[in-house]
Amino acid sequence: MTRVRPLLAGVLAVCLGGLAGCGDDEPDRAEAPDVSSSVAPASPVELRVVLATDLEPPPDSQVLQQFDNLDCDAAPAEVAADEPLATCDDAGVKYSLEPARIVGGIESASAGIPEGKEAWVVTLDLDAEATRTFADLTAELAVSRLQVAVVVDGRVVTAPLVQAPIADGRLQIAADLTEESATALADRLAQG
Numbered sequence: 001m002t003r004v005r006p007l008l009a010g011v012l013a014v015c016l017g018g019l020a021g022c023g024d025d026e027p028d029r030a031e032a033p034d035v036s037s038s039v040a041p042a043s044p045v046e047l048r049v050v051l052a053t054d055l056e057p058p059p060d061s062q063v064l065q066q067f068d069n070l071d072c073d074a075a076p077a078e079v080a081a082d083e084p085l086a087t088c089d090d091a092g093v094k095y096s097l098e099p100a101r102i103v104g105g106i107e108s109a110s111a112g113i114p115e116g117k118e119a120w121v122v123t124l125d126l127d128a129e130a131t132r133t134f135a136d137l138t139a140e141l142a143v144s145r146l147q148v149a150v151v152v153d154g155r156v157v158t159a160p161l162v163q164a165p166i167a168d169g170r171l172q173i174a175a176d177l178t179e180e181s182a183t184a185l186a187d188r189l190a191q192g
Contacts, residue, residue, distance in 0.1 A: 045189055046081055046152075047101055049137075049147075050096070054094040067086070067094045070086050076153065082099045085097040088156065089156040109189035110186050110190075114172075119174060120182035121174040122174075122182050122185050126169035135166065141162035147162065173185065
């Protein structure tokens with residue numbers, strides 16, 4: 001299994017590693033996502049703040065216990081959006097996440113190659129309410145330089161570092177996507 005790493009936002013002024021910036025804060029482990037098995041039933045896409053990952057020492061014993069009890073090869077546990085979540089991405093990285101800040105809110109999702117670029121991306125447009133919430137969330141997270149996770153069907157699809165507020169509600173997911181994997185991911189995201 002693989003995962004999508006970077007989430008790019010705004011007017012394509014972003015590069016691998018985060019939202020609204022081009023820092024090399026984390027190693028690039030991006031690969032084309034395997035979304036063929038996540039067809040139906042579709043649960044809403046969630047945006048959650050990352051509290052910790054197993055790539056760094058856990059901040060407390062509760063998170064350490066979450067990570068010790070988490071099997072990334074097992075199907076994700078169903079957790080209500082208003083509850084914290086411990087889950088993995090397709091590369092096996094473990095995440096401790098806050099309750100969802102945005103559930104659903106995707107107005108459209110499409111796959112394509114942006115003008116002047118060579119790589120496939122998935123572009124998301126948030127609805128008005130999700131755009132306002134996401135603008136507030138990214139303004140808050142840019143100060144602390146925390147990550148925001150895009151969670152689909154209980155697994156992290158991408159968890160970029162937020163480096164600047166994003167007010168337009170337009171996001172791009174990019175990372176070694178093929179036409180087939182970008183189209184499949186866009187179709188899945190359009191459902192939620």
